[in-house]
Amino acid sequence: MPSTRDTSGTFTLPPEQIDHLLTGCCSDPFAILGRHNDGAVDIIRVFYPHAARVRLIMERPRSGPIERPMRQVDDTGIFIGTIRKGAPYRLRVTWADATEETSDPYSFCSLLPEEELVAFGEGRHFHADRLLGAHPATLDHIAGVRFAVWAPNARRVSVIGDFNIWDGRRHPMRLRHTAGVWELFLPGLAAGARYKFEIMTHDGTILAQKADPFAHRTELPPATASIVASDKPFAWTDKAWMTARAQHYAPAQAPLSIYEVHPPSWRRPQGNVDRIATWQDLTRDLIPYVVENGFTHIELLPIMEYPFGGSWGYQSLALFAPTARHGSPEDFAAFINACHLAGIGVILDWVPAHFPNDVHGLACFDGTALFEHADPREGMHRDWNTLIYNFGRCEVRSFLISSALMWCERFHVDGLRVDAVASMLYRDYSRQDGDWLPNVHGGRENLEAVSFLREMTDTLARHVPDVLVIAEESTAWPGVTHATSEGGLGFSFKWNMGWMHDTLQFVQRDPLWRGYHLSEILFGMHYGFSERFILPLSHDEVTHGKGSLLARMPGDFWQQHANLRAYFAFMWTQPGKKLLFMGGEIAQALEWNHDGEIDWATLSDPFKAGVQRLVRDLNHVLRSHTALHELDCDPQGFCWLIGDDVTNVVFAWSRFATDGPPVVVIWNATPVVHHDYRVGLPTGGYWHEILNTDAEIYGGSNVGNGGGVVARDEPAHNCAWSADLVLPPLSVIILSPACTVS
Known part of the structure; x- marks a missing residue:
């Protein structure tokens, strides 16, 4: 292509520059386009392929603007004109069917500091x-x-x-x-x-x-x-919540009962499986439901935009954008604001471990392994066919930590649950020999991921110290919830996956054989205070062919519900914060289906409604009895009373508060009623039966102790007092010297 002279007659545009523009190979457009000085005039070059003509509109300080045509270079779409040196200008571009007036993008200086x-x-x-x-x-x-x-x-x-x-x-x-x-x-x-x-x-x-x-x-x-999203601040009215959260941040001592929700499948509008609830729908329906049932927090499965619905959000691609499935970012902020006004905290699942390989996403972003590792032995999750972030790359760390901080600051979320931490910590996670690379010391620990997690938790602690940071970590990595200054990872809490596995295994057994497996219940307390734990019955336990929680309970229809009620009461009275996935609270019979919704119609069954009422009452008891939450993370708050009754399969334990009445819990894990069963009690006097999972209102047989028992001065189970109790079948009873109305 021949060289072309512009209208000043003194400036030449090299043919290779024209060719780079035309072929889209131009790596330095500002060297060609925009304003370029030529003495007393500035040369303006613009590129508008397929434009009929372009005119320069030059502003003049003492008179109106003037227009002059720009000359097109051959038929290239490149237009050239001149204006007075330093004069402001605009462009009027005429297309085949419209005319637009605009400023020149290439007239602006560098943008970023x-x-x-x-x-x-x-x-x-x-x-x-x-x-x-x-x-x-x-x-x-x-x-x-x-x-x-x-x-x-x-x-x-x-x-x-x-x-x-x-x-x-x-x-x-x-x-x-x-x-x-x-x-x-x-x-x-x-x-x-x-x-x-x-x-x-x-x-x-x-x-x-x-x-x-x-x-x-x-x-x-x-x-x-x-x-392009609006940068305008959201219309927050939750100042009272945010102020109280900042002033009274003591999560280890607070009652924490989390309702885990997959927003698309919690409830479908009008029951239509092809529809997804909006944030307005969830504000209207989900928030009152959570309040009514006594939960303190909602935990949402990942709502960062994700391409594949079947991933439930765990293959996120837009770590700064709430999914458009439920509405706009403003709608999402309004949902969180409404949660706070109702006294409910919001925790988001957040996935910094890996990302999907969709071509429009982060994979090979600029033609190279940018966000991920180039070597698949470091950069690919075989199980999920996803890519692993390069935690050793500075820009990737900025990207991920900025995402975590944005959700806390911009959207006022109260906590982040960090997914798949175990997969981040180990280079050989779910890999065969020869399919992973050791660290610089020859070990299996992912040192870069450990460093990233510590920097992430430290950064959040500096900027938003009153936000929970929760780890899904399924191994025995030491110090997950210990301070980074002490060599820990700095998380607020860790999911206790071992507790979940062992106790579910126990309750799935036929009661006839449970006496041989008491260790599955007892073992958790050997390490129960080594970390700050959350006891999770999460979505992972009701999918992939595992069946629902109810379906895993042994016995006939009545016994299944009785076993589930007792298991929930056991969980709610053990040390550790609580998390329950949606549907568990109504004893859903079917395994969770992300394309469906909770089986709400079954609430007409009194057994289902009874389990729901039990969960609501357990949440009330958890909040109202300090002994059941204040020392969740302190061994001074717990003591086994009975853990060796192989014949009757009865467990009993005490919970204590710093300054408040104790609570004693007894679990009869068999379908046999035990009369005159003696249990040691830490104090004398009258003990109220504040909850009995066998009560008729929950679907039980209504066996119990007539509202309470009197402790007599006879030692038992290392206590100075004791009482003879009636233990209902497959049930838990909770006793306290202080009575509250459930």
């Missing part, structure tokens, strides 16, 4: 979503959107969207070499615009269009575009 780019590159920027992504902004009194994306190994990156008919040649970005970040300001755009990034690799390959890793809003799947 150098010091922030350096911090991001060094892994010290923990609000990276404010630096990168798409943000409405006003520059030089001109409104538009500022785009920025990390792609250090790309040859060219362009913003594409409806605004440029998804043509990657139209808006190539400027590379900031400091951090490998590309930036561009597009005047005239606003919140709501759809966009992606078109990335050319160094060998000239155009990758599949990439969604923005830092997007605050996305399209409704299966569509995959990012959407």
Whole structure:
């Protein structure tokens, strides 16, 4: 292509630069486009393929603007014109069917502060979503959107969207070499615009269009575009909640009863399986339900945007955007605000361990292994066919920690439950010999992941110290909930997967044989205070062919419900915070189906309604009796009274408070009624039977102790007092010197 002279007659545009623009290979568009000084005039070059004509509108300080046409270079879409040096200008672009007036994207200087780019590159920027992504902004009194994306190994990156008919040649970005970040300001755009990034690799390959890793809003799947989100603050009215949370943060001593929810399948609007509840629906229905049933928190399975519904959100791709399945980010914030006004905390499942390999996502983002490891022995989860984040890369750490912090700060969430921590800690997790790489010391520990987790929990502790950080960690890694200064990982709590496995195994046994397996109940207390634990009966226990909790109980219909009631009462009175997955509270018979909903119709069955009432009363008892929560993480708060009755399979234990009455719990794990069963009690006087899982209101046989018993001065079970009790079949009774109305 021949060289072309511009209208000044003194400036030449080299043919290779024209060719780079036309072919979309231009890695430095600001060297060609925009304003370039030539003495007393500035030369303006713009690129509008398929435009009929372009005119320059030059502002003049003492008179109105003037227009002059720009000359097109051959038929290339490149237009050239001149204006007075330094004069402000706009563009009027005429298309075949419309005319638009706009400012020139290539007339703006660098956008991002150098010091922030350096911090991001060094892994010290923990609000990276404010630096990168798409943000409405006003520059030089001109409104538009500022785009920025990390792609250090790309040859060219362009913003594409409806605004440029998804043509990657139209808006190539400027590379900031400091951090490998590309930036561009597009005047005239606003919140709501759809966009992606078109990335050319160094060998000239155009990758599949990439969604923005830092997007605050996305399209409704299966569509995959990012959407420019409003940066306006949400309309919060939860100041009282947030202030109280900050002033009274003592989670280890507080009653914590968590209702785990998969939002799409909790309740379908009008029972239509093809519909998904909106945040407004969940505000109307879920929040009152949780309040009525006495839970303190809702835990949502991941709501960060995810492409595949069958992953339940655990294959997240947009770690800064709430899924569009339930509405807008503003709708989600309003849901959290409503939870707080109702006295309910919100915990989000968050997945920093791995991500799916969808082509529009993070995988091979700029043509190289950027967010992930290049070697599949480090970078791929075989079980889930997902990619593992490169925790040793500074920018990836900034990305992940910024995500965690954003949910806490921008959306006021009260806790993050970090998924799959065990898979992060070990390089050989679920791998065969030869399919993993040892660390620098030759060991199996993932030192980079350990360092990341400590930095993440420390960062959250500095910025949002009153937010819970919970680990799903299924191994014996030491010090998960210990302070990082003591060599721990710094989490607030850890799921007690061992407790869940052992106790479920016990209650699934025929009562005839339970006496031979008391250790499955007792063993948990050997390590029960080594960490701050949450006792989880989570979604993982009612899927993948395991059946529902009820279906795993032995015996006939009555015995199954009795066993489940007793198991719930055992869980609620053991040391540790509580978590129950939706459907468990109504003794759902069928395994959870993420494409369906909870079997609400069965609540007409008095046995189902009885279990629901029991869970509600257990939550009430948990809150009202300090002994059942204050010393959950302190061995001074618990004592076994009976743990060796192989014949009768009866357990008994005491719970204590720092300054309050104790509680004694007795579990008869057989279908046989025991009369005059002697149990030691820590104090004398009258002991109220504050809860009996065999009560008729719960679906039981109504065997009990007539409301309470009197402790007599006869030692038993290392106590100075004792009482003879009637123990109902397959039941738990809870006794306390202090009576509360359930």
